[in-house]
Amino acid sequence: MSVIKRLNRRQFLSLTGRTGGALVLASAMPMAITVNANAAGAVENEQTGSTDLGVFVSIDEDGEVEIVCHRMEMGQGILTSTPQIIAEELCADWNKVTAVLGEANTAYGDQNTGGSASIRHHFEHTRRMGAVARDMLEQAAAQQWGVAKSDVKAENHVVMNRNNGKKIGFAELATAAATLPVPDADTVSLKSMEDFSIVGKDVQLQGLENIVRAKAVYAQDIQLPDMLIASIERPPVVGGKVKSFDASEAKKVTGVIDVLPLKDRGFPVVVNPKSGIAVVATNTWAALEGRKKLKIEWDDGEHQSHDSQAYKADLVSKVNTKAKTVRAVGDVYQHEFNPERTLEATYTVPYHHHMSMETPAATAHVQKDRTVVWSGTQAPQWGKRLVLAELGLDEEKDQDKVEFNTTLMGGAFGRKSKNDFTLEAVELSQMTGKPVKVVWSREDDVKHGFYHSVAANYMKAELTDDNRSDYWIQRVACPPIGWIFDDKAKVQSDNLLSLGFGDVPFTAKNMAFETQEVSTHVRTGWVRSVGNINNHFALGSFVDELADKAGIPTRVMWMNLFGEDRLFNPREEGFEGYSHYGQTVDNENQGYILDIARFKAVLNRVVEEANAEEALPDGQAWGISVAYSFNSYAAAATKVEVKDNTVTPLEMHTAIDCGLVITPDRVKSQMEGAMIMGLSMTLESEITVKDGKIVQNNFYDYPVSRIDKVPPMFVHIVNSSEAPGGVGEPGLPPILPSITNAIYHASGVRVRDLPVNKTLKV
Amino acid sequence: MVKLTINDEVVSLDADPNMPLLYAIRDIAQLTGTKFGCGLGLCGACTVHLDGQPIRSCVTTLAAAQGKTITTIEGLENDGELHPVQAAWIDHKVPQCGYCQSGQMMSAAALIAKNPSPSDEQIETAMQGNICRCGTYPRIRKAIKQAAKMSVASTPVSAQSATTSSIITELGNKREVSS
Numbered sequence: 001m002s003v004i005k006r007l008n009r010r011q012f013l014s015l016t017g018r019t020g021g022a023l024v025l026a027s028a029m030p031m032a033i034t035v036n037a038n039a040a041g042a043v044e045n046e047q048t049g050s051t052d053l054g055v056f057v058s059i060d061e062d063g064e065v066e067i068v069c070h071r072m073e074m075g076q077g078i079l080t081s082t083p084q085i086i087a088e089e090l091c092a093d094w095n096k097v098t099a100v101l102g103e104a105n106t107a108y109g110d111q112n113t114g115g116s117a118s119i120r121h122h123f124e125h126t127r128r129m130g131a132v133a134r135d136m137l138e139q140a141a142a143q144q145w146g147v148a149k150s151d152v153k154a155e156n157h158v159v160m161n162r163n164n165g166k167k168i169g170f171a172e173l174a175t176a177a178a179t180l181p182v183p184d185a186d187t188v189s190l191k192s193m194e195d196f197s198i199v200g201k202d203v204q205l206q207g208l209e210n211i212v213r214a215k216a217v218y219a220q221d222i223q224l225p226d227m228l229i230a231s232i233e234r235p236p237v238v239g240g241k242v243k244s245f246d247a248s249e250a251k252k253v254t255g256v257i258d259v260l261p262l263k264d265r266g267f268p269v270v271v272n273p274k275s276g277i278a279v280v281a282t283n284t285w286a287a288l289e290g291r292k293k294l295k296i297e298w299d300d301g302e303h304q305s306h307d308s309q310a311y312k313a314d315l316v317s318k319v320n321t322k323a324k325t326v327r328a329v330g331d332v333y334q335h336e337f338n339p340e341r342t343l344e345a346t347y348t349v350p351y352h353h354h355m356s357m358e359t360p361a362a363t364a365h366v367q368k369d370r371t372v373v374w375s376g377t378q379a380p381q382w383g384k385r386l387v388l389a390e391l392g393l394d395e396e397k398d399q400d401k402v403e404f405n406t407t408l409m410g411g412a413f414g415r416k417s418k419n420d421f422t423l424e425a426v427e428l429s430q431m432t433g434k435p436v437k438v439v440w441s442r443e444d445d446v447k448h449g450f451y452h453s454v455a456a457n458y459m460k461a462e463l464t465d466d467n468r469s470d471y472w473i474q475r476v477a478c479p480p481i482g483w484i485f486d487d488k489a490k491v492q493s494d495n496l497l498s499l500g501f502g503d504v505p506f507t508a509k510n511m512a513f514e515t516q517e518v519s520t521h522v523r524t525g526w527v528r529s530v531g532n533i534n535n536h537f538a539l540g541s542f543v544d545e546l547a548d549k550a551g552i553p554t555r556v557m558w559m560n561l562f563g564e565d566r567l568f569n570p571r572e573e574g575f576e577g578y579s580h581y582g583q584t585v586d587n588e589n590q591g592y593i594l595d596i597a598r599f600k601a602v603l604n605r606v607v608e609e610a611n612a613e614e615a616l617p618d619g620q621a622w623g624i625s626v627a628y629s630f631n632s633y634a635a636a637a638t639k640v641e642v643k644d645n646t647v648t649p650l651e652m653h654t655a656i657d658c659g660l661v662i663t664p665d666r667v668k669s670q671m672e673g674a675m676i677m678g679l680s681m682t683l684e685s686e687i688t689v690k691d692g693k694i695v696q697n698n699f700y701d702y703p704v705s706r707i708d709k710v711p712p713m714f715v716h717i718v719n720s721s722e723a724p725g726g727v728g729e730p731g732l733p734p735i736l737p738s739i740t741n742a743i744y745h746a747s748g749v750r751v752r753d754l755p756v757n758k759t760l761k762v
Numbered sequence: 763m764v765k766l767t768i769n770d771e772v773v774s775l776d777a778d779p780n781m782p783l784l785y786a787i788r789d790i791a792q793l794t795g796t797k798f799g800c801g802l803g804l805c806g807a808c809t810v811h812l813d814g815q816p817i818r819s820c821v822t823t824l825a826a827a828q829g830k831t832i833t834t835i836e837g838l839e840n841d842g843e844l845h846p847v848q849a850a851w852i853d854h855k856v857p858q859c860g861y862c863q864s865g866q867m868m869s870a871a872a873l874i875a876k877n878p879s880p881s882d883e884q885i886e887t888a889m890q891g892n893i894c895r896c897g898t899y900p901r902i903r904k905a906i907k908q909a910a911k912m913s914v915a916s917t918p919v920s921a922q923s924a925t926t927s928s929i930i931t932e933l934g935n936k937r938e939v940s941s
Contacts, residue, residue, distance in 0.1 A: 208852060212848045220798060284798075408860070442801055
């Protein structure tokens with residue numbers, strides 16, 4: 001199913017903007033994968049481009065290997081991991097491999113980087129790309145020596161003659177290899193995983209030295225001759241419009257070139273700019289100063305009465321009522337619950353914001369025949385399609401009229417899959433005729449995000465005599481992210497409901513999973529791990545509460561609820577619409593079915609490594625939880641102290657089973673990052689809305705964890721040869737309940753409404 | 763025109779003296795290694811050295827830097843030789859997205875210049891003004907300790923690499939177990 005093509009230099013140049021070496025290959029990705037990728041957990045209602053080539057490899061006459069990484073880098077390390085897979089099968093010397101970011105091009109297949117999908121959706125064909133190149137180099141060497149291909153073997157950037165030990169370097173073979181027919185990608189041999197010497201090893205990271213030496217280029221860093229910088233005052237309420245404005249004072253600020261109203265966009269909001277008034281200036285400071293002098297009267301529109309506190313109360317009341325069935329096993333409603341053995345609880349989370357360190361930024365230069373864009377986006381192809389549409393160009397025919405360059409992202413966490421900021425730059429460049437860089441202030445970022453929504457989760461279960469459950473009800477009330485695409489949407493899609501909700505792998509004989517109709521009043525979006533945030537906060541807390549009621553360790557409660565080891569496919573157990581995070585599940589892909597043994601192993605591992613069942617002094621306790629997301633299993637143990645109503649985290653552990661590991665150090669760093677983001681989300685971060693307007697402004701009122709709040713943390717990676725799972729997101733879901741469970745065991749205070757700082761000091 | 767020294771070079775910047783130094787450095791001097799993060803001195807992404815002291819350039823005016831010496835991340839290395847903080851950052855693979863790291867490294871470099879063997883508490887105090895949303899703090903702590911040892915050992919410069927590798931080995935032996 002993988003097809004590898006050879007390109008000549010001219011084709012390579014036109015597709016990648018790069019000159020390339022002697023042997024240049026491109027992989028064509030099977031369409032099915034792309035379609036499924038977009039049906040995947042984190043990405044719903046995504047539009048795909050046409051699918052053609054996936055990854056580009058070029059080997060030049062000096063033996064230097066250049067790999068164009070089509071997936072976007074936001075800190076997760078994909079710029080290293082994808083090339084590592086190719087270098088492994090190519091038998092290349094890692095020191096001769098350079099990775100570069102690909103620009104937006106439909107030729108790359110699915111570039112839209114989200115859903116922790118870059119490895120788990122692309123591993124197989126990425127391997128084959130390296131293997132085909134290696135095969136061609138081996139053929140070239142065999143021809144040169146006049147021996148059979150089976151007599152030669154590539155290793156560490158040379159091909160060796162098995163008969164006499166002679167070697168020829170890749171450098172000398174690249175030109176000859178480029179003249180050979182490209183073998184069928186499905187028939188080339190792949191290395192045995194036991195022979196891997198690059199995959200699974202901590203190689204030098206691509207781009208690391210550039211970052212440390214300040215040579216890395218982020219979206220904010222683009223500088224062009226004659227470029228203007230824009231700062232935009234946007235409507236404070238979603239869907240709001242400018243009623244009138246006075247720019248006379250703003251225009252007097254030295255350096256301000258013009259003040260320009262952006263066009264109104266209406267509903268659905270999609271990922272469109274929010275409209276507003278732009279101040280364009282010769283430097284950032286002038287744009288910001290000019291903006292302070294604007295006088296704008298807003299028409300706040302239909303969402304001006306939105307109040308997040310009242311909204312949360314409404315969701316809580318909704319979630320306590322029977323509603324639309326997502327998944328049903330048996331018939332729980334025939335049962336009369338025994339109040340003595342039954343527990344009911346409702347859990348809530350607030351709006352959350354990504355708060356990437358780099359605020360959104362993009363630069364555009366719209367010219368008569370050609371537009372050039374630079375953007376720090378997770379979704380360059382989607383962005384390019386939107387730019388083409390914005391300019392009234394044809395998505396297919398006019399591809400070459402827009403050059404969409406990508407930059408590193410200074411954090412993204414889901415926010416930068418939305419190209420509203422890119423379109424702002426295009427709109428302003430079109431109006432001014434100049435290159436325009438749009439830079440968001442921190443306040444812009446906080447107030448005009450795509451938030452993880454307020455959500456309420458209701459849980460009810462009755463314990464059996466042997467401390468399992470056969471009667472289980474759970475409901476979620478949370479608006480659908482799909483609202484941004486269709487403002488009539490009121491119910492979460494099956495994709496969203498697959499994220500830690502309908503996939504609960506318990507063996508209760510009667511279970512009901514339900515969701516409610518909910519209206520939406522702010523832009524919502526994909527925040528790291530998406531629905532798993534609220535769903536696993538509820539589940540992980542509730543299992544801990546059940547354990548407490550039963551008087552058994554939380555780990556044992558999980559084991560009781562899991563039951564016997566088995567493979568669990570939610571599609572076969574009452575949830576037909578389960579998305580499997582975009583994985584097809586067939587005989588080849590059994591590894592992507594939830595595996596109860598792996599769930600248990602990862603939980604046991606974290607408890608053992610952390611010694612999380614040890615006796616601790618009064619006021620200290622461990623809390624644990626476990627979650628499956630993005631085809632990976634993660635368990636967390638957190639130790640806290642609660643003294644004088646103040647919570648202090650003391651130690652944190654994560655055990656992760658993400659199947660085969662490509663870059664162990666980046667798995668570790670993602671787990672560290674997830675623990676720290678989890679601390680912020682649990683303890684102190686909260687977006688609230690009053691009169692339709694986001695209340696928070698900056699780090700002083702949307703606090704995130706600082707170094708002095710972060711305890712020692714440890715990561716335990718399960719050694720596995722299972723199919724690779726996601727890494728960027730799966731670390732987060734178990735963290736939240738591990739913290740609140742620890743708080744409960746340390747203090748007796750059960751926090752069901754996040755963040756914790758509304759109940760205790762942090 | 764405001765005259766100041768940036769990374770050993772005397773420059774005259776044609777900008778409003780009230781302009782925050784950050785924008786003068788990025789937009790006028792076109793040194794983009796120093797980053798914008800919050801505009802209020804809350805996150806540390808814009809940290810540079812003013813006469814050797816770490817300051818938040820987003821809340822320091824250009825006028826306040828007149829006649830002073832500024833070091834930005836671009837000036838941290840010495841003739842292509844990495845500063846011990848940069849070398850330690852590479853050894854510990856500190857960055858994830860990397861955006862906040864120039865500010866982190868500038869704060870760290872100022873710390874160890876003043877205090878060549880900082881305690882955990884002193885590291886936390888010195889670094890708590892620098893936010894990293896990716897969550898690189900555990901590695902920042904370790905890298906600062908390594909950099910501090912390296913900088914103590916860094917005279918003469920020619921002996922530095924040998925000393926560095928022995929320190930790395932030593933740290934490696936002590937590294938917390940985190941398979």
